[in-house]
Amino acid sequence: MTAVVPHDEGRADDGAASRRVVEAVWRIESSRIVGALARYTNDFALAEDVASEALAEALVAWPRDGVPRDPVAWLLATGRRRAIDAFRRRSGRDDRYAALARDLGEGGAVTGGPGTVAEAGDDLLWDPDKIEDDRLALLFVACHPVLSKEARVALTLRVVAGLGSEEIARAFLVPVPTVQARITRAKKTLTAARVPFEVPAAEDRAERLGSVLNVVYLIFSEGSTASGGDDWMRPDLAYEAVRLARVLTRLSPDPETFGLLALLELTAARFPARTGPDGEPVLLEHQDRRRWDRSAIRRGRDALARAVAVGRGLGPYGLQAAIAEQHDVAASVAETDWDRIVVLYEALGRVAPSPVVELNRAVAVAMASGPAAGLGLVDDLVAREVLSGSYLLPSVRGELLARLGRRDEARGELELAARLCGNARERGVLEAKAAAL
Amino acid sequence: MAKYMLIMRGTDEGQAAYEEMDFTEVIAAMGRYNESMMNAGVLAAGEGLSDASEGAVVDFSTDTPVVTDGPYGETKELFNGFWIVDVASKEEAIEWAKRAPLSGAGTKLEVRRVNGPEDFPQDDEWIQKEQGWREEQAQRAQ
Numbered sequence: 286m287t288a289v290v291p292h293d294e295g296r297a298d299d300g301a302a303s304r305r306v307v308e309a310v311w312r313i314e315s316s317r318i319v320g321a322l323a324r325y326t327n328d329f330a331l332a333e334d335v336a337s338e339a340l341a342e343a344l345v346a347w348p349r350d351g352v353p354r355d356p357v358a359w360l361l362a363t364g365r366r367r368a369i370d371a372f373r374r375r376s377g378r379d380d381r382y383a384a385l386a387r388d389l390g391e392g393g394a395v396t397g398g399p400g401t402v403a404e405a406g407d408d409l410l411w412d413p414d415k416i417e418d419d420r421l422a423l424l425f426v427a428c429h430p431v432l433s434k435e436a437r438v439a440l441t442l443r444v445v446a447g448l449g450s451e452e453i454a455r456a457f458l459v460p461v462p463t464v465q466a467r468i469t470r471a472k473k474t475l476t477a478a479r480v481p482f483e484v485p486a487a488e489d490r491a492e493r494l495g496s497v498l499n500v501v502y503l504i505f506s507e508g509s510t511a512s513g514g515d516d517w518m519r520p521d522l523a524y525e526a527v528r529l530a531r532v533l534t535r536l537s538p539d540p541e542t543f544g545l546l547a548l549l550e551l552t553a554a555r556f557p558a559r560t561g562p563d564g565e566p567v568l569l570e571h572q573d574r575r576r577w578d579r580s581a582i583r584r585g586r587d588a589l590a591r592a593v594a595v596g597r598g599l600g601p602y603g604l605q606a607a608i609a610e611q612h613d614v615a616a617s618v619a620e621t622d623w624d625r626i627v628v629l630y631e632a633l634g635r636v637a638p639s640p641v642v643e644l645n646r647a648v649a650v651a652m653a654s655g656p657a658a659g660l661g662l663v664d665d666l667v668a669r670e671v672l673s674g675s676y677l678l679p680s681v682r683g684e685l686l687a688r689l690g691r692r693d694e695a696r697g698e699l700e701l702a703a704r705l706c707g708n709a710r711e712r713g714v715l716e717a718k719a720a721a722l
Numbered sequence: 723m724a725k726y727m728l729i730m731r732g733t734d735e736g737q738a739a740y741e742e743m744d745f746t747e748v749i750a751a752m753g754r755y756n757e758s759m760m761n762a763g764v765l766a767a768g769e770g771l772s773d774a775s776e777g778a779v780v781d782f783s784t785d786t787p788v789v790t791d792g793p794y795g796e797t798k799e800l801f802n803g804f805w806i807v808d809v810a811s812k813e814e815a816i817e818w819a820k821r822a823p824l825s826g827a828g829t830k831l832e833v834r835r836v837n838g839p840e841d842f843p844q845d846d847e848w849i850q851k852e853q854g855w856r857e858e859q860a861q862r863a864q
Contacts, residue, residue: 309811417761500767528763
């Protein structure tokens with residue numbers, strides 16, 4: 286039998302292995318740790334600061350001393366100590382902080398999680414009835430409308446998904462200091478705007494939930510069609526969004542939350558067939574549908590059924606999920622129910638009007654009623670000068686012209702689309718199409 | 723991202739000790755554990771198995787398979803159930819395993835990665851057949 290490094294023993298082991306343990310614990314617990322600290326300090330920025338300090342300390346201490354027996358308790362206790370230090374530093378200026386430092390100090394050792402020995406006052410920070418509320422409040426604060434979208438995405442990945450700045454930077458192809466600066470600026474903005482650490486009141490909730498769903502969707506979009514760089518997809522980033530959506534359905538089981546989860550599952554189900562052996566994109570019509578992830582399709586359809594069952598009609602995510610479902614259940618492009626997809630795009634255009642939706646409807650119309658009908662709708666968009674500068678419009682127009690046999694015009698449009706496209710892999714597909722005409 | 727199976731294994735003695743425990747307590751602890759994995763968005767599947775003595779063992783040690791009633795007297799370890807978690811790393815799967823409400827001498831959770839399509843040659847005829855079969859299964863389940 287091979288000896289393995291015990292994970293619970295207080296002894297030094299291979300540094301890289303302990304680092305991975307720290308990261309794993311952080312991924313599972315970051316939202317609960319930051320959430321608990323934010324509730325107690327009522328200061329999200331401070332909670333994130335001290336939680337990050339605790340994480341940084343763990344990255345030094347665990348490889349040196351071994352992984353503690355109860356890693357969560359260690360992180361919480363360290364975070365709490367740093368919070369007390371911060372309050373003491375401020376108490377010279379403000380008596381309130383002295384009181385907070387005292388309250389937090391009286392809590393005794395902080396422990397938590399299943400299977401840990403409860404010590405006096407541990408429930409001060411670890412209240413099982415409040416943990417889920419804290420995690421939900423954390424999501425609402427991280428996705429607060431006072432923040433820029435980039436800041437919302439970075440904060441959510443950091444505090445809710447538990448990703449490090451390096452991982453976020455890698456996922457978005459930006460330098461690590463850029464991510465760190467975004468997070469620092471976001472925390473300052475939240476403090477300046479005096480955003481309370483709480484789940485929004487009923488009258489604001491729908492709008493604020495919309496912002497949370499949008500952030501999860503943005504993360505997924507970036508992972509499923511990388512907007513820049515050489516990779517066509519970054520599935521790990523997309524998967525983070527699926528996981529966040531699953532978490533959200535537990536914390537806030539609204540129909541649109543299920544709609545979003547359904548959309549992400551039903552889209553991610555096609556990932557295994559979306560790239561060829563050399564990482565090149567494979568378009569829907571050429572995908573080997575046997576490679577689609579059937580269990581993801583089942584989960585997506587279940588989530589969509591939950592959204593439908595509420596009976597208030599589907600929102601924008603639910604409708605997009607319903608469209609994705611039509612693709613996922615079809616045996617081929619030809620056997621897809623395009624009439625149904627046209628109807629769903631019309632509904633989507635009513636609840637969330639956008640040129641991209643109109644363009645997609647045009648594609649569906651072309652599939653249902655022929656390329657000439659689709660081209661008419663695309664030309665309307667061109668005449669209205671919407672989507673100008675986007676590669677999407679010339680790429681669809683080129684495709685439809687090609688199907689109508691207008692090859693010279695088609696080639697011109699596809700070449701234009703290739704010039705406008707920011708993703709190297711996708712650009713390659715457009716260039717190949719243009720060259721084949 | 724990858725799927726890992728947490729395989730619950732125990733001994734006859736461990737199982738006996740487990741049966742001494744308050745059943746409602748055990749159910750509640752398991753429920754809390756499963757819920758925590760659902761809340762984190764990582765639980766993909768999980769099942770517990772009924773008593774091994776109700777089962778059978780088909781032994782392939784000899785040319786002709788030999789069937790016996792349950793594994794008692796022949797094996798020291800029992801397979802009692804499993805969870806499948808969808809996580810970022812093996813370390814994360816291990817962290818979840820460590821939180822399982824299990825105890826007792828000989829009680830173990832084995833952590834194993836579940837093979838995905840990337841682990842097999844995609845041009846193999848049988849792999850392609852299996853994918854078709856999975857598709858049919860999923861459609862039947864819907």
